[in-house]
Amino acid sequence: xxxxxxxxxxxxxxxxxxxxxKDELGEEVEYVWHDEQDLSAYDGxxxxxxxxxxxxLRCGAMANQSNVMxxxxxxxxxxxxxxxxxxxxxILTEAGLLPGALLRNKKLKFMCKNVDLKVANNNTxxxxxxxxxxxxxxxxxxxxxxxxxDGETLKQLQDNNQIVFTYSGENPNGSLADIxxxxxxxxxxxxxxxxxxxxxxxxIGGAEGLALFKSIVKQWRESNVNQA
Amino acid sequence: MKKVKIYVTLRExxxxxxxxxxxxxxxxxxxxxxxxxxxxxxxxxQIDPSERDxxxxxxxxxxxxLTNTVIEDYRYEVEEAN
Numbered sequence: 001x002x003x004x005x006x007x008x009x010x011x012x013x014x015x016x017x018x019x020x021x022k023d024e025l026g027e028e029v030e031y032v033w034h035d036e037q038d039l040s041a042y043d044g045x046x047x048x049x050x051x052x053x054x055x056x057l058r059c060g061a062m063a064n065q066s067n068v069m070x071x072x073x074x075x076x077x078x079x080x081x082x083x084x085x086x087x088x089x090x091i092l093t094e095a096g097l098l099p100g101a102l103l104r105n106k107k108l109k110f111m112c113k114n115v116d117l118k119v120a121n122n123n124t125x126x127x128x129x130x131x132x133x134x135x136x137x138x139x140x141x142x143x144x145x146x147x148x149x150d151g152e153t154l155k156q157l158q159d160n161n162q163i164v165f166t167y168s169g170e171n172p173n174g175s176l177a178d179i180x181x182x183x184x185x186x187x188x189x190x191x192x193x194x195x196x197x198x199x200x201x202x203x204i205g206g207a208e209g210l211a212l213f214k215s216i217v218k219q220w221r222e223s224n225v226n227q228a
Numbered sequence: 229m230k231k232v233k234i235y236v237t238l239r240e241x242x243x244x245x246x247x248x249x250x251x252x253x254x255x256x257x258x259x260x261x262x263x264x265x266x267x268x269x270x271x272x273x274q275i276d277p278s279e280r281d282x283x284x285x286x287x288x289x290x291x292x293x294l295t296n297t298v299i300e301d302y303r304y305e306v307e308e309a310n
Contacts, residue, residue: 057293100298103299106243108246150241174245
């Protein structure tokens with residue numbers, strides 16, 4: 001399986017994402033610059049964290065206007081897995097690929113620590129290697145991760161099981177309904193504030209994020225074997 | 229040449245923790261008259277006249293990039309620039 005890691009000016013989790021895929025997962029991966037016009041060669045799109053365009057104006061607002069984002073929309077429409085982490089999540093909401101928006105943390109502080117996440121839906125292409133309601137420890141590092149959407153959208157998210165990760169125990173940023181990660185209606189676009197790519201080896205303090213990437217690969221292998 | 233002043237604030241329905249903190253400070257300073265503080269952004273654009281209507285341009289730019297209407301409201305004023 002071949003992944004693209006998008007790189008915007010100001011991305012800073014692209015190396016971690018690349019390392020997770022190449023060295024820990026053992027799959028193919030390439031960096032893709034934000035003005036790239038074609039993503040058709042890739043089976044999965046990873047939108048990494050960081051501070052694209054310095055977070056000027058609004059987090060993710062200008063990254064959403066990059067050439068590559070129309071390609072990301074095409075990939076999402078084609079049903080390819082698209083994962084946005086942290087700033088990547090913010091970019092995907094700005095792009096309208098995921099509903100809602102990420103507001104400033106309720107206590108106005110940048111939060112950088114490990115949090116407990118509950119796998120609220122393990123029936124997705126991103127979480128099939130977790131148990132339902134399993135609690136995993138994953139790092140967060142953000143100042144604007146306070147998920148918000150209107151009441152009607154929240155109801156849709158709940159009714160369609162689109163809430164994939166919730167904060168378990170303490171809610172670090174004031175997120176609505178403790179939301180840490182959601183998928184789109186089709187289930188192939190996941191946005192999450194915590195960083196699974198920073199939890200891929202015991203050497204760096206935990207490996208509970210690796211199953212997320214393994215889930216993507218498993219689903220991809222199965223659907224490609226079925227097609228063959 | 230037109231000068232466009234755009235004011236962006238969080239929507240009324242959304243809590244503004246920054247505004248609440250400033251309001252708390254103002255109360256501590258004795259300004260009990262202040263019942264709410266909302267903090268927003270102010271953008272100033274110089275626009276050269278063209279065949280495209282200024283209102284249409286400004287609204288388009290606000291909807292596409294300058295604001296996120298999921299969480300923000302905006303209003304603007306158009307002035308003659310020198």
